[in-house]
Amino acid sequence: MSSWNFIGIIAWIIVIALLIFVVFNIRNRHLKVLVVEKGKITWTTILTDLLEIIVVILAVSGLLYTSLFTKVDLTNKNEVAVTYKYDPLIVQTTGDGQGYYVKIDKKESNSSTDVYQYWLNNSTYTVSSQNATVSDATLPFTVSGLHLDWPMKKIKKLDAKYQNAYVITVQAKYKNNFMNGLGLKANRYAMEYRVLRVPARSFINVEK
Template sequence: MKSSWNLIGLIFWIALIIYAAFVVHNIGVRRSRIILNNNYSFSWKHLYKTLAQLIILFLGLGFIIFETFNSNIRAKDVSIKREYNPLVLDTNGKNSYYVKVLTQKAPNLNQSYSYLIKNKINQVSSNSSNVLMGDNNAINIPNFAFDWKKQSIKKLDDHYQKAWVIKVKATYKNNFLNGIGMHAGRQAHEYTLIRVPDSSFIYKN
């Protein structure tokens, strides 16, 4: 486990299993008592108790399943770390470029982007990245990743001459709700935004 907060989720699951076993046992015991008392008529009291126990069980189950398997990342649930770097021109002997687009042979596979920073080649999938070209700021950016403001982009453009990359890492915070979902301390998502001056700085393999 990444965080001791995730023990909350484990405790919740164990408590829910114990409660489910109790409900099944309790329904059986109450039904047996009715039969032993030679009362075979319909019992509203027994029905109300059974419904109340089942409602509590399914509400608890629904809540913990939602918190555990919900894939939507809420900004309030994660802490954001951003790393900015200037892009370095790369070359294949003929062309100079900031980004190399690698296309997979299989048509159902997404492409990936290769770029150079700090004399190290990095490669990211297009599933978790995007390339921003020229003056086009109208691209889909995950809500958790940025406060998408033209002012911020302009500052980066002025500083890095429209050739930069930002890597955003979202990590689930150590808190009660993330603990219930057993996400606390785990990486929620990683996103990379690559900025180039224009399309001539992109090389397609």
């Protein structure tokens, strides 16, 4: 774990300590008014209680939002470091001798998600369409829903080198800085996505 994440741990310790302090402070003030001073709870006491509770709620909400509910901005170079890896696909053949690079297994898929199978260095890999897409080299290179600065010069060179048959693995990792540490995300992976580049749709085997 990155040492930057201790910022978030310390922040949570402070918030928990604040919560405990507020609970005991409210209890002690109420007991003082009712038991020691033999008085009644006034609006001033109630407003003080509400102010302390609001401060705790805001502190907890802020940390929860920073830790769990913020969406990663893949174009923000101050927040994440994005790396690209390229591996050539290994051709497979069907029973009738048709070559393919990617198999879509409809038995494992559902109405909204496909399951892609591909081969690298004689090893089989399986990935969901939620974390991957198939890119037909006969069409312009696009990846919908993923805003990244794609290295198009590199991709064009690899299209020629690997004959449009390779996989691009994109990884985004949170950088070591104060905000990522506060959210307990420093040096952790934010996202991994794969683009399965094939020469044409005919190199995809759909198995039903």
